[in-house]
Amino acid sequence: MKKLIYSKFGGPEVLQIAEVPIPTVQETTVLIKVKAVAINPLDWKIRNGEMKLMSGSKFPKGIGIDFSGVVEEVGTATTKYNKGDEVFGILDVFKGGALSEYISVEEKDIAIKPQNISFEQAAAMPVVGAAALQIFNTLVRLKKGDEILINGASGGIGMFATQIAKTKGAVVTTVVGDSGIQAVKDWGADFVVNYQNEDILKGNKQYDIVIDLSGKMPFSEAKIIMKHSSAYIHTAPGPKEIVVSFFINLFSSKKYKLLMLKPSPEYMAELTGYAEQGMAIVVSRVYPFYSFNKAYTEVPKGKFIGKAVITMGDLV
Structure with missing residues (x-):
C-alpha cells in the first residue's frame, strides 16, 4: 500500500x-x-x-x-x-x-x-473539535453570559469554538478578515470585528476569555482587553510558553492557559452528537x-x- x-x-x-x-x-x-x-x-x-x-x-x-x-x-x-x-x-x-x-x-x-x-x-x-471541547471542558469553565473573544475565528478550531460557546450561552466576539465575516456570522457569533478595518486591542470592551488562534495576539497584548479575573488561551504552545505561563499564573489573576491536546473517546462522542444536531x-x-x-x-x-x-x- x-x-x-x-x-x-x-x-x-x-x-x-x-x-x-x-x-x-x-x-x-x-x-x-x-x-x-x-x-x-x-x-x-x-x-x-x-x-x-x-x-x-x-x-x-x-x-x-x-x-x-x-x-x-x-x-x-x-x-x-x-x-x-x-x-x-x-x-x-x-x-x-x-x-x-x-x-x-x-x-x-x-x-x-x-x-x-x-x-x-x-x-x-477530531483534532480541532477536540481542541475546542478541551478549552471549554478543561481549561476554562464556561458560564452563561461569559464574554469570549476568539481571535482568528474562521479556521478549524474557531469554527467549533464559536458554535460550542454559543450552545453554552456565551457572548462571542470573533476577529476575522473580510473572507471570514459571513462564516462566523453563520456560526452564531454575536459580534464580528474585521481586523483589516479595526484593532480589537484599541476597543473599550473587556473579556472573560480570550482565545488566540491566529498566533498574532500574545498574552502581553491581550491582557489589556481581559477582565480582572479572566483567562487567555494559547493553542499552539512551545517550551517558551510553558515557562512563561507558569510564572504569570503564579502572580496574576489574568491566567495564561495552554492547550496541550489530549483527545478522548468522550470528545469523539460529543462531536458525533454535535454533528448529528447539524453543527456546521x-x-x-x-x-x-x-x-x-x-x-x-x-x-x-x-x-x-x-x-x-x-x-x-x-x-x-
Missing part, C-alpha cells in the same frame, strides 16, 4: 510516497481503509522539527492525525465495529500516519461516522492524495475558511 512519509525534518519537499505492507490486525485493533485525512498545523510543526521534544527524532515518520474511512477488518477481541462500518477517528497526535491507504487503530480511537456528514467533514472534526463543518479545500505537496504548501498560508482535507480517491 502507499503511505506518505518523511525521513528528515524539513518543508513539504521532504514528503514522499512509500510502498509499505498493509498493517496486520491485532486482537484489539481495527483495520481502516482511509477515505479522507484532515490537514492540521501540527502536521507541519512536527515535520519542520519544531516539536522534537514531543515527537522524537526517529525516522521515517508518517503524517496526518485525524481521518475517516471504512472498516476493512476487525481483531478477534474487538466488539464495537464490523466490516463495512463508516468511521472517523484520531491517531496519536505526535506520531500521526493517517495519510496512508490503510491504518490500524484501537477501538477507542474511532467512532461511527454520522450519516448526515461526508467523509471529508468527518475527517475534519466547513471543508473549503479538498486535495487528492497525489497533490500532497501542493496541499502542504498552500494550507499553511491560511486564507481559507474552516478546514482543508486530503482525500484518498485517486489511489483507487
Whole structure:
C-alpha cells in the first residue's frame, strides 16, 4: 500500500510516497481503509522539527492525525465495529500516519461516522473539535453570559469554538478578515470585528476569555482587553510558553492557559452528537492524495475558511 512519509525534518519537499505492507490486525485493533485525512498545523510543526521534544527524532515518520474511512477488518477481541462500518477517528497526535491507504487503530480511537456528514467533514472534526471541547471542558469553565473573544475565528478550531460557546450561552466576539465575516456570522457569533478595518486591542470592551488562534495576539497584548479575573488561551504552545505561563499564573489573576491536546473517546462522542444536531463543518479545500505537496504548501498560508482535507480517491 502507499503511505506518505518523511525521513528528515524539513518543508513539504521532504514528503514522499512509500510502498509499505498493509498493517496486520491485532486482537484489539481495527483495520481502516482511509477515505479522507484532515490537514492540521501540527502536521507541519512536527515535520519542520519544531516539536522534537514531543515527537522524537526517529525516522521515517508518517503524517496526518485525524481521518475517516471504512472498516476493512476487525481483531478477534474487538466488539464495537464490523466490516463495512463508516468511521472517523484520531491517531496519536505526535506520531500521526493517517495519510496512508490503510491504518490500524484501537477501538477507542474511532467512532461511527454520522450519516448526515461526508467523509471529508468527518475527517475534519477530531483534532480541532477536540481542541475546542478541551478549552471549554478543561481549561476554562464556561458560564452563561461569559464574554469570549476568539481571535482568528474562521479556521478549524474557531469554527467549533464559536458554535460550542454559543450552545453554552456565551457572548462571542470573533476577529476575522473580510473572507471570514459571513462564516462566523453563520456560526452564531454575536459580534464580528474585521481586523483589516479595526484593532480589537484599541476597543473599550473587556473579556472573560480570550482565545488566540491566529498566533498574532500574545498574552502581553491581550491582557489589556481581559477582565480582572479572566483567562487567555494559547493553542499552539512551545517550551517558551510553558515557562512563561507558569510564572504569570503564579502572580496574576489574568491566567495564561495552554492547550496541550489530549483527545478522548468522550470528545469523539460529543462531536458525533454535535454533528448529528447539524453543527456546521466547513471543508473549503479538498486535495487528492497525489497533490500532497501542493496541499502542504498552500494550507499553511491560511486564507481559507474552516478546514482543508486530503482525500484518498485517486489511489483507487
